[in-house]
Amino acid sequence: MKDIARQRMSISVETMDLLNNQIKMEAHASASYLAMASWCDQNAFTQSAAFFYNQSVEERSHMMKIFQFVNDCGGSAMSPAVGETNHDFSSLEEVFETALEQEIQVTKSIHNIVNECKKNNDYNVENFLQWFIVEQLEEEKTMRDILDMFDLIGRDGIALKMIDERVTISEGEGETE
Amino acid sequence: MVLVYKSQFYALYQNDAERCYYLDFGHKTVKFSFCQLLALRHKINSISITSHFDASMNKHGFEVLTLCNKSHLFVFNTLEILDLNQLIQQSLLAVGISIPHNAVACVY
Numbered sequence: 664m665k666d667i668a669r670q671r672m673s674i675s676v677e678t679m680d681l682l683n684n685q686i687k688m689e690a691h692a693s694a695s696y697l698a699m700a701s702w703c704d705q706n707a708f709t710q711s712a713a714f715f716y717n718q719s720v721e722e723r724s725h726m727m728k729i730f731q732f733v734n735d736c737g738g739s740a741m742s743p744a745v746g747e748t749n750h751d752f753s754s755l756e757e758v759f760e761t762a763l764e765q766e767i768q769v770t771k772s773i774h775n776i777v778n779e780c781k782k783n784n785d786y787n788v789e790n791f792l793q794w795f796i797v798e799q800l801e802e803e804k805t806m807r808d809i810l811d812m813f814d815l816i817g818r819d820g821i822a823l824k825m826i827d828e829r830v831t832i833s834e835g836e837g838e839t840e
Numbered sequence: 841m842v843l844v845y846k847s848q849f850y851a852l853y854q855n856d857a858e859r860c861y862y863l864d865f866g867h868k869t870v871k872f873s874f875c876q877l878l879a880l881r882h883k884i885n886s887i888s889i890t891s892h893f894d895a896s897m898n899k900h901g902f903e904v905l906t907l908c909n910k911s912h913l914f915v916f917n918t919l920e921i922l923d924l925n926q927l928i929q930q931s932l933l934a935v936g937i938s939i940p941h942n943a944v945a946c947v948y
Contacts (some may be wrong), residue, residue: 664842671874677939739878751913762934783939788930836855 672737679738680786681776682729687743688772689726692765693719694745699758701750708755708827719764725795732791755823756813763806770799844934849920854935863927865914876908881928883907884921892918925933 672679701716728745732742743798752758780789810829816822841853841862848931861872861878869912872880883905903916927932932938 664854665859666936667854667856667859667935668874668932670859672937675936676878679878730895739872739875739882741882783910810913 670738672786674733674736674738674785675783678780678783678785679733679736680816682733682788683737683741683743683791685772685776686726686729686740687734687745689722689729690743690745691748692769693722693726694748695765696722696762697750698750699752699762702758703755706755708823708830710827710829710831711738711758712757714830715758715762724810725798728794736787744754755826756818758809759806763803763810766799766802766806771805774800778810814818845927845931847923847930848856849923852927868912870907870912877928877931880905880907881932884925884928886903889918889919889921892921901944 665740673743674682696715696719701713701721702711703709703712707732730740749761752761773792777789777792777796779785809826812826812829841855842898844852844854844861846852849866853862853864855862858871861874861877862884863870864885885901888897892901901918903921905916906912907914929938933940
């Protein structure tokens with residue numbers, strides 16, 4: 664009996680499911696950043712808005728990277744449905760806190776997949792995800808650096824304006840591609 | 841053709857020469873490529889079995905599935921869906937593309 668399944672697909676179906684979940688997560692993150700960009704735009708934080716528009720594009724590029732990888736491996740990548748996205752924030756600080764929390768969840772999910780790949784000797788996927796591990800470190804650092812500015816500069820009107828102006832610098836640091 | 845797995849109602853066969861699979865539904869046999877088999881798995885996994893036990897969500901307990909890029913249309917009852925799910929799971933294990941014991945955790 665020929666090994667037709669293995670000839671057709673080089674990852675396990677369970678790994679494929681995990682990667683499809685990650686695709687969904689990245690799509691949700693992209694939509695979430697778009698909501699944050701909209702909030703920043705509406706509240707006159709123009710640099711932060713630009714930062715989140717850029718983040719949204721970046722998350723989508725991550726999603727596409729995984730999407731194409733699943734199909735390249737002979738799997739079946741599923742176009743994700745994005746559910747409800749939060750558009751309500753009480754402050755600029757809350758926006759960045761939410762962004763950091765989101766990045767932490769993405770990091771945990773990536774680590775979980777790598778962990779499963781190690782258990783199942785899935786070397787291809789483990790190698791592929793190394794790029795995401797480094798990327799997530801950078802993403803979390805970017806958000807943390809911005810949140811640190813609230814402690815350093817303050818949370819009143821002029822301080823928020825100064826933070827917003829400095830977010831542009833962080834945007835450059837967050838660039839990966 | 842080689843039998844991959846036989847469940848209570850259905851059986852999956854592999855055809856080496858055509859590099860494809862045949863799923864015997866009892867009254868009808870359908871040819872599946874590997875991708876189409878993955879698509880069937882996705883459709884079955886997307887079904888909420890609990891809705892079959894809630895009259896407000898699925899009054900008659902039936903599922904209508906189109907298979908192989910809408911080439912076939914099937915109506916399944918609850919038991920048949922459960923059996924088909926088992927057939928797909930066990931078949932993927934048998935052909936070595938699924939991890940035994942299904943010990944994969946998902947964080948999402």
